[in-house]
Amino acid sequence: MKRIALYASLALFVGVLGVSWYTHGTGVVRNDPARRISIPERLTVPLQVQVAHNGTTIFFRYRWPSPRAGIFHDVLRYDGNAWVVRGDAVPGPQPDGLHEDRVSMMVDDGHVPEFGRYGGYITVGRRLAGLSDEVSGREIQAHPYLGQRLALDEATKYLPATRQNLDDWAATVPEPDQQALVAAGYFLDLWHWRAHRSNPVGVADDQFVGAGRLSDSGRGPYATNWDAARRQPRLMLDRARVGRSALNWDDIVQGRVGQDDVYYLREDQAVPFDAAASWRTGDTIPRRILRSSQGSRADIAVSGRARWADGFWDVTLSRRMDTGNPREDKIFTDRGIYQVAFAIHREATGGRWHYVSLPFTLGLGRSAEIEAARFEGETPNWQQRPANVTLFYPGQVNWPLVNSTRHAGAPNVRAGVPVRYRHSEDQLAHYGIEMEFNEAIQRQWRLTILGGLLLIAAFGFALNALLRRQGA
């Protein structure tokens, strides 16, 4: 009988260990819209990058997988009585697929040394838009510098030295100091291609990151198609030019409108909105008016056609190496070394629900992780092998946290040890998610340790009580 009890104890101990192994890691991590948490199924995505220049123009070619061409952004849908905005940003994928695909790239020329070591992490301050504890748009708009001077309406990326206190998004250094920082080259150039809001007019948005995510001077490639006073679109498609006044909602959400169709509202293909037209339920007009961008903001062009095919986007952007705007753009020179980091949005996500890369060095005629090929003529032939970049979902990890006592590697960061020395992209993706549930995971982990210790102790008690003692 005791032997049976002994076997039962052994079986119970091993069985519970088996159940623990089988169920571990479940029960805590889950999507939680209330906390603005949405975790993608894939944590890493590959990106291929090629760079070429001819001495005056530099070309970047990006290729990455995307299950579908995300060419739509937010729209105005007629519901039978009124025009309603559809496609507002949500945590994770927009349910109707109404968020555009994007590729973006931050560039530095060595003036922001932390960027070359930690990439975009340095731009993520506490309480940025999309984080679980995001600061409200009203607070940003009320801020004397960020809101009233720079016209920001949400907490965007910024560089650490633009704040007096690393932990406080609002503690901006005085404006003269901000300008001095920019004059000293302390900003990141930001190339920002959008499948809906910039691609149809053949450009990528030209922006930069300093005190916030700001746009270069000039006019951007899109405006909002909404007449707030009349609660209706400002423009509609020009039937004479494109054959219809509006798109159809069902065609959009069921993917029947493709890249070769007019899926956008371009200024030169639009006419003033006619409220008296016989609108039908489901008529849909893009909420963005596309137009030619101007000034420094128009520096980056789409080279050829950016296309999605067979599950991949293939996008090539070009820009003059010297734009003449050294306070808004990083100027490329032959034999120069630069630092770059990439990001994509796919599967109808916006905001922080992107995939990002660690920083890479870019060499123009210099040895680097990504080497630009020199070519003669107008367009590169792309003979060189692409650089393979691993993009990862970054979760919620901010720069103050990276520098805090909650990060074991903070002393290494202070010593200038690059992120790549201790972390892989895969690791950072998992860590970023675990940080979103840090308190809940810690609680469950403590209970798991305790449960295991009690199980071992109880098993030891049973084992020794059921075994024959020496001399017994």
Place this chain on the structure above:
Amino acid sequence: MGPYHAVVVHFPIALLTTATLVIALRAFSDGALARSTDRALVPLLALGVLSGAAAFAIGLMVWPLEAIFSSPLGRNHILAAAWTLAYWALLLATRWIQGPAVWDGFTRWVMLGLAILGGLLLAITGALGGHLMGTPTAASEGLRLLGWEIYTTYYVPDTTLALIAAAVLVLLALGWWGRRARAAV
């Protein structure tokens, strides 16, 4: 304290690995060598557990607790170390209490099974520690293949915790019954 942890941790690894080999030898052999080495088993296990406890304590001082408790890999290392220490303490107690009789009959295979499990726990703890210090090994990949992504914290859901609690109660009841049965003989 990192370098000191790295120094001290060699002792439990060496002692408990040796103990595993001694148990394996004794499980398969009743020869003179096996019996001789078995006589050193309790001191080996005792030193292994004591040095393991020292390594555990020093390990908790390598980084601020707030930092190591926030790191998935750090959490995993602590969990594996705590369980390993407790598990080998169980083996020590068993060999100490049961004496040489533990090698009689079927129980020698129980000891062998427990030692193999203890050796695995020890190897996992060491591999995670090495990974944490920046020197990952193929063991990390092996754990992934077995279903544990070591960049995620090892924890179990509430239902499994409830199952563990129930198992603890059943084991205590079996132990209590065993003691009473023995006392009655």
